[in-house]
Amino acid sequence: QLQSRIDEESHGDNLIATLPTREGLSTPLTLFKNCWLRPQVLKNCLPVQDKFMPRSEDIILATHPKCGTTWLKALAFAITNRVHYALADHPLLEKNPHKVVTIIEAQFLSERGGDLDYIESLPSPRLLATHLPLSLLPSGVCKAGCRIVYLCREPKDAFTSMWHFENKVRKGDPISLDEAFNMFCEGCSSFGPFWDHYLQYWKENLARPQEVLFLKYEEIMLDPLKAVRKIAKFLDFPFTEEEESRGDDKELVRLCSFEVLSNLDANKTGGIERPGNMFIEHSSLFRKGEVGDWVNHMSKEMGEKLDILVEEKFKGSGLQF
Ligand code: A3P
Numbered sequence: 001q002l003q004s005r006i007d008e009e010s011h012g013d014n015l016i017a018t019l020p021t022r023e024g025l026s027t028p029l030t031l032f033k034n035c036w037l038r039p040q041v042l043k044n045c046l047p048v049q050d051k052f053m054p055r056s057e058d059i060i061l062a063t064h065p066k067c068g069t070t071w072l073k074a075l076a077f078a079i080t081n082r083v084h085y086a087l088a089d090h091p092l093l094e095k096n097p098h099k100v101v102t103i104i105e106a107q108f109l110s111e112r113g114g115d116l117d118y119i120e121s122l123p124s125p126r127l128l129a130t131h132l133p134l135s136l137l138p139s140g141v142c143k144a145g146c147r148i149v150y151l152c153r154e155p156k157d158a159f160t161s162m163w164h165f166e167n168k169v170r171k172g173d174p175i176s177l178d179e180a181f182n183m184f185c186e187g188c189s190s191f192g193p194f195w196d197h198y199l200q201y202w203k204e205n206l207a208r209p210q211e212v213l214f215l216k217y218e219e220i221m222l223d224p225l226k227a228v229r230k231i232a233k234f235l236d237f238p239f240t241e242e243e244e245s246r247g248d249d250k251e252l253v254r255l256c257s258f259e260v261l262s263n264l265d266a267n268k269t270g271g272i273e274r275p276g277n278m279f280i281e282h283s284s285l286f287r288k289g290e291v292g293d294w295v296n297h298m299s300k301e302m303g304e305k306l307d308i309l310v311e312e313k314f315k316g317s318g319l320q321f
Helices: 004-016 039-045 069-082 119-122 155-169 177-185 196-206 216-223 226-232 241-248 248-255 258-262 301-312
Strands: 021-022 028-032 036-037 061-065 127-130 147-153 212-216 271-274 278-281
Touching: 004 039, 021 177, 028 039, 036 039, 039 177, 061 069, 069 127, 069 147, 069 216, 147 196, 147 216, 147 226, 147 278, 155 177, 155 278, 155 301, 177 301, 196 212, 196 301, 212 216, 212 226, 212 258, 216 226, 226 248, 241 248
Parallel strands: 061 127, 061 147, 147 212
Antiparallel strands: 021 028, 028 036, 271 278
């Protein structure tokens, strides 16, 4: 296993050396199959295609960064595990949502040995997460009929959230809004271009709506209870009439709300180690949690420029913001 890990590491290093690399918002980014990835993330995701064995019962939470991943993980975990935990004594009161859902590509972190024992040992249905575009997941994910819940966000807000976040994890001087904006519009952001990411899952949702649910952050914000019932039904964990009349679904929405989660000690302290010497403070995952915050940071002209780009990129797809 050690030898295969060393081989994988050096295969990754050799490959990265041949690929275009440029400065990203907080770290360098390498272009791999039309997707900009941090080099360390790329190394970790290379074995995913060969080694990750999708099961038909798998539930995959796929998100573009800064579109509400933390929220979706909390909601999906609470929905699918509600027979195991009382809401008053729930793991989400003690643990950050990222600690209760397994990230597919993180199973290949070299520190963990680069093997699949953990992910393979999880009982079905496995609740898994990824930021990878569909094109970088093994084709078996679609063939096996895994259930995918995809979450994206209005691009101006996604960018605003990303700019704040990347400056928190960035070492050295902050990156200016202008510089970050230009990179985002060129498609050069982590897991970007964002339009390819959104469109790949959008098209899959159109082709296989029973297996791919496409959600927007704004839609959950507008009516969280409706969204939670929709996710639960899609995942085959529908709320019963009894649960609804008891208000279990409303309680679950409340448990996963920005207000509750962001005020828990588990989310105000500590953080997550990410490959490449990156440390993400839990608190940096809860900033404002609002729709339309871009107006407080971006100029009107920037907003218009991004709107035009979005219209151009999504033209004819049916996807709109
Ligand atoms: P803002 O930076 O606009 O506040 P991700 O989890 O994909 O990194 O996305 C982070 C964004 O989701 C941040 O947006 C964060 O505040 C928001 N967020 C985190 N938890 C949330 C929750 N429970 N409800 C609503 N928004 C949440």
